[in-house]
Amino acid sequence: MPDPVLGVLTVYKNDQKFIEWEERQFFQKLTAAGCHLGLEVVVLTPEDVDYRKAEVHAQTFQPSKSKWIRKWIPLPPLIYDRFRYHAGGRVLQLRQFRQSFPDLIYLSRPLADKWTVYKKLYQNAEIRPHLPLTTTYTSKEDLFRTLKSSRVVYLKPIRGTGGRGIYKIEKFDRNRYILSERDLQHRIVKPVKLTEGQIVSRLEKINISSNFVIQQGIDIHLNDKRVHDFRLLMQKNGEGKWEVTGCAGRIGPKGSITSNLHGGGKAVALQELLNRRFNDNAQVSSLRHQMVRFSHQVVRDLEREFGRLCELALDLAIDREGKLWLFEVNSKPSREVFSRIGDRDTYWKAVRRPLEYALHLYEQESRLNNRMA
Ligand SMILES: Nc1ncnc2c1ncn2[C@@H]1O[C@H](COP(=O)(O)OP(=O)(O)OP(=O)(O)O)[C@@H](O)[C@H]1O
Ligand SMILES: [Mg+2]
Numbered sequence: 001m002p003d004p005v006l007g008v009l010t011v012y013k014n015d016q017k018f019i020e021w022e023e024r025q026f027f028q029k030l031t032a033a034g035c036h037l038g039l040e041v042v043v044l045t046p047e048d049v050d051y052r053k054a055e056v057h058a059q060t061f062q063p064s065k066s067k068w069i070r071k072w073i074p075l076p077p078l079i080y081d082r083f084r085y086h087a088g089g090r091v092l093q094l095r096q097f098r099q100s101f102p103d104l105i106y107l108s109r110p111l112a113d114k115w116t117v118y119k120k121l122y123q124n125a126e127i128r129p130h131l132p133l134t135t136t137y138t139s140k141e142d143l144f145r146t147l148k149s150s151r152v153v154y155l156k157p158i159r160g161t162g163g164r165g166i167y168k169i170e171k172f173d174r175n176r177y178i179l180s181e182r183d184l185q186h187r188i189v190k191p192v193k194l195t196e197g198q199i200v201s202r203l204e205k206i207n208i209s210s211n212f213v214i215q216q217g218i219d220i221h222l223n224d225k226r227v228h229d230f231r232l233l234m235q236k237n238g239e240g241k242w243e244v245t246g247c248a249g250r251i252g253p254k255g256s257i258t259s260n261l262h263g264g265g266k267a268v269a270l271q272e273l274l275n276r277r278f279n280d281n282a283q284v285s286s287l288r289h290q291m292v293r294f295s296h297q298v299v300r301d302l303e304r305e306f307g308r309l310c311e312l313a314l315d316l317a318i319d320r321e322g323k324l325w326l327f328e329v330n331s332k333p334s335r336e337v338f339s340r341i342g343d344r345d346t347y348w349k350a351v352r353r354p355l356e357y358a359l360h361l362y363e364q365e366s367r368l369n370n371r372m373a
Helices: 021-037 090-100 114-122 140-149 196-205 270-277 281-306 336-340 344-372
Strands: 005-009 040-044 055-062 067-074 078-081 134-136 152-157 166-171 176-182 188-195 212-216 228-236 242-251 266-269 311-318 324-330
Touching: 005 021, 021 040, 021 055, 021 344, 078 344, 114 134, 114 212, 114 281, 114 324, 134 140, 140 152, 140 166, 140 196, 140 212, 176 196, 188 196, 228 270, 228 281, 228 344, 242 270, 242 281, 242 336, 242 344, 266 270, 266 336, 270 281, 281 311, 281 324, 336 344
Parallel strands: 005 040, 005 078
Antiparallel strands: 040 055, 055 067, 134 212, 152 166, 152 212, 166 176, 176 188, 228 242, 228 311, 242 266, 311 324
C-alpha cells in the first residue's frame, strides 16, 4: 500500500470556499502532529473532488511557510470526517462523497441527530436513568404536558447549533411561565413572563416543529446562579481502544441558560469545579469514576448502533443531589476546552489521537491486503 495520507473531510461555509477559522486552526495543528507521526494530512471538501478521476484539489498546510497551498492528488486512503455544517443542503454533499467512495477507510460513521441518539441510548437500562426525559415537539400539548412533570424544560434544535436557538421554559405561577433564551446569534435574551397563549405564539414565530426536542431541565446552577456542565472527550487510541482523553468543566456567562464556550462560557478544570460543588473528597472521586464508566457505556452502545466511531464528546451534568446526567453527544467535537484551562498535554493528546487511530486502521488494512495477496 502507498504511504498513508489522511484526508480531513470538511465543508465550505459559503460560496467563497471559506473554511471556518477555528477548524482551519485545528487542521494546522493536525498537520503539525501528523508530521511527527509520519502521517501526511490534507484537507478536502466534496466540492474539491473530481468524481470521475477520484482526485481532489486538496489543501495542505506548510508549517515552515505558515501557508496553505492547493494540489491535485488521488483521493487519500484515510478519511477523518469533520463535516460540521449541515445547513443549506450541504449534508447531501457529504452523502454523495461517502456513497461514491465507500472503499476509503473512514475513521467514523456519521452519528444521527439528538433525538435518534437519545432513542437509542434510552433502550439501555443502565444509561436510561441518566437521560433527562426527552421527546420531539409535535404539538404545544407535548410541551405543556412535559411542564406538568418537570418544572423546567429546555427546547433545543434536533441538530445542534453550538448552543444557539435554545429556549428554557419554567413554570412561574398558575398562569405564567418564564421564557429564557439564547438566540440564533448567541445573544442572551432577557427572560420574560408569559401566559401559555403567549408562549405558543412566540414558538409559532420561530416555526417550532419536530426539528426541536423538548427536554426535562436539570438544575445545574452554581451558587452564583451561573449554569455549568462538563465536557468529557472519549477517543480511540493507537490500538483502536476507547479511552477518556480528558474532561473539563464549563461555566456559562451571567444570565445564560447554556454553558457553551462559543456562547461566552468559561472553561474550568474538572477537579476545581467538582470541589467547588461537593465538599466530600470521596464523593468527588466516586463521581469522577462514574463519569468515566458511564461514558464508556455510551460510546460502546453508540458504536454498536451507528458503526465505527473515532471520538465522541459527552456533555455531562451533575445536579445538586450529585446525580449524573447526559445532555448530548457530539461526534465532531472541538478540543478547545483543554487549551482554555491551560492543559496543553491533554489538548495535544486530543489532537494526536485521531491520527494515531488512523495509523492503526491503516496498518490493519495493510496486513489484511498482504494476507489476501
Ligand atoms: N436539559 C437541560 N437542562 C439544563 N441545561 C441544559 C439542558 N440541555 C442543555 N442545557 C444547557 O445548554 C447547553 C447546550 O445544550 P446541548 O449541548 O444539548 O446543545 P448544543 O450544544 O447546542 O448542541 P451541539 O453541541 O450539538 O451544537 C448545555 O451544554 C447545557 O449548558
Ligand atoms: Mg452541546
